[in-house]
Amino acid sequence: MKAVVYHGAYDVEVDDKPLPRIEHPEDAILRVTTSAICGSDLHLYHGSVPGMEPGxxxxxxxxxxxxxxxPEVHEVKKGDRVVVPFNISCGKCWFCRHQKxxxxxxxNPKGEAGGAFGYTQLLGGYDGGQAEFVRVPYANTGPLIVPDSVSDEQAIFLADIFPTGYFGADIAGVQPGDDVAVFGAGPVGFFAVMSSFLRGAARVFSIDHEPARLEKTKKLGAEAINFNEQDPVQFIKDATKGRGAICIDAVGYEAVGHHKAPQVKHPAYENEDPLQxxxxxxQAARKFSNVGIPGVYIGAYDQFPLGQxxxxxxxxxxxxxxxxxxxxQLMHLIEVGRVDPTPIISNTVHIEEVPESYREFDRKNGVTKVLVKF
Ligand SMILES: NC(=O)c1ccc[n+]([C@@H]2O[C@H](COP(=O)([O-])OP(=O)(O)OC[C@H]3O[C@@H](n4cnc5c(N)ncnc54)[C@H](O)[C@@H]3O)[C@@H](O)[C@H]2O)c1
Ligand SMILES: [Zn+2]
Ligand SMILES: [Zn+2]
Incomplete structure (x- = not known):
């Protein structure tokens, strides 16, 4: 079968691989119909994630x-159409029984956090689903059946980024009437904006420097702040009469640092500042508030503003x-037409085009989310 394989930093290729097999009585084999490239895949692509191995x-x-x-799978059967969470969970351990x-x-016998598909050895080293077929362990726990009325183009977002955007708003404790600042207008930021409104936010500020991405969050009702043009902290303080906002970080450690000098643009992230x-x-957070950080951080950082x-x-x-x-719950919101995740899609490609899509998604340039159809 064809699969998108990591060969090293900035080197992703389409290889022929053997079909996955049932290895455990609770496994399922999934024929992939739609897959997507995530901002988290870009961390791998940049070669900055420890424990990532070629192959x-x-x-x-x-x-x-x-x-x-x-033989031990009873929650799904051959022919079911499902979307699979990126987390791999056994469903029976203490943490799973407590919904963690x-x-x-x-x-994940190889690390402390739970397993995940298509990621580093430190998250179990499971093969992922940018492939024609994928093995799904613990198939009684993960796969969620998709109603016929929900399209692949809608349901695919339930594997990760719609729940992750919602998680950002949830852990930040967004309440009705709150003013919310979402840093990053990538796919996760897009869904964090949508989710903040679902939870009753009064105003949502969306901060990025990619105009095409800010256009999309603006259409959700957010007030866009391009950090190349405006100081986001000052904007948020002025707009909230000094009180500050509930903040969500949908960027993570590959944040672009803001410098007054001319911007050095991607792809090499030369002007990265993980603490930006x-x-x-x-500075912009409301006092005594929760900060939601779905953006990924790896390693230790100097000068973390603990005092503040x-x-x-x-x-x-x-x-x-x-x-x-x-x-x-988010599937139901889609099913009844309360929300539509599809405007975030900018490109739909075939597996052969995926290596080029990694390059394009990395450069941004109008690419907001890439779906892969099989
Ligand atoms: N916690 C989780 O379970 C989980 C799940 C999925 C993704 N993530 C993480 O969420 C983050 C966002 O994912 P994505 O798919 O939207 O990625 P992405 O790379 O497409 O988007 C990141 C956005 O942040 C913007 N940005 C860069 N520096 C900035 C700054 N200083 N201020 C504001 N915006 C800035 C970029 O221009 C870009 O639009 C990544 O770190 C990803 O790994 C976490
Ligand atoms: Zn993802
Ligand atoms: Zn478990």
Missing amino acids: QTLGHEFMGIIEDVG WSQCDRS VINWIC IFHKELQLRMGQCPVKNYNE
Whole structure:
């Protein structure tokens, strides 16, 4: 079968790989119909994630048709159309029984957090779903059946980024009437804006420097702040009469630092500043508020503004989204037409075009979300 394989930094190729097999009685084999490229895949693409080994099939956002199931699978059957959370969760350990799906104790013998598809060895090294077929472990727990009225183009977002955007708003404790600042207008930021409005936010500020992305969050009702043109902290302070906003970081450690000098643009992230967003948030956050950080951070950072966090009594909450806590409810919102995730899609490609799509998504340039059709 064809699969998108990591060969090293900036080197992703389409390889022929053997078909996956049932390895455990609770496995299912999924024939992938739609898959997607995520901002988290870009961290891999940049070669900046520890424990990433050549040969790994990429892709943690996928859906499709169940092709085969092991003898202990009873929650799905051959022919079911499902979307699969990126977290791999056994469903039975202490953490799964307490709905902390992203910290499953059984799915990742190689590391502390739970397993995930198509990611580093430190998250279990499972092959992912940017491929024609994928093995889905613990198939009684992960796959969510998709109603006929919901298209692939809508349901695919329930594998990761719609739940993750919602998770950002949830851990930030967004309440009706809050003013919310979402840093990053990429796919996760887009869904964090949508989710903040779903939770009753009064105003949502969307901060980025990519005009095409800000256009999309503006259409959701957000007030766009291009940080190349305006100081986001000052804007948020002025707009909230000095009180500040509930803040969500949908950027993570590959944040572009803001410098008054001419911007050095992507692709090489030469002007990266992993603490740029955290520093802005510490200044713009409402005192005594929660900060939601779905953006990924890796490693240790110097000069973390702990004093300001203490002084303003900010509570930081971060980590992998436990997708299963949100995907079913968000599916229902899509099913009844309350929300439509599809405007974030900019490109739909075939698997052969995926290596080029990684390059394009990395450069941004109007690319907001790439779907892969099989
Ligand atoms: N916690 C989770 O479970 C989870 C799940 C999915 C994605 N993520 C993470 O969420 C983050 C966003 O994902 P994505 O798919 O939207 O990625 P993306 O790379 O497409 O988008 C990131 C956006 O941030 C913008 N940006 C860069 N520097 C900025 C700054 N200083 N201020 C404001 N915006 C800035 C970029 O221009 C870009 O539009 C990534 O770190 C990704 O790994 C986490
Ligand atoms: Zn993702
Ligand atoms: Zn578990």
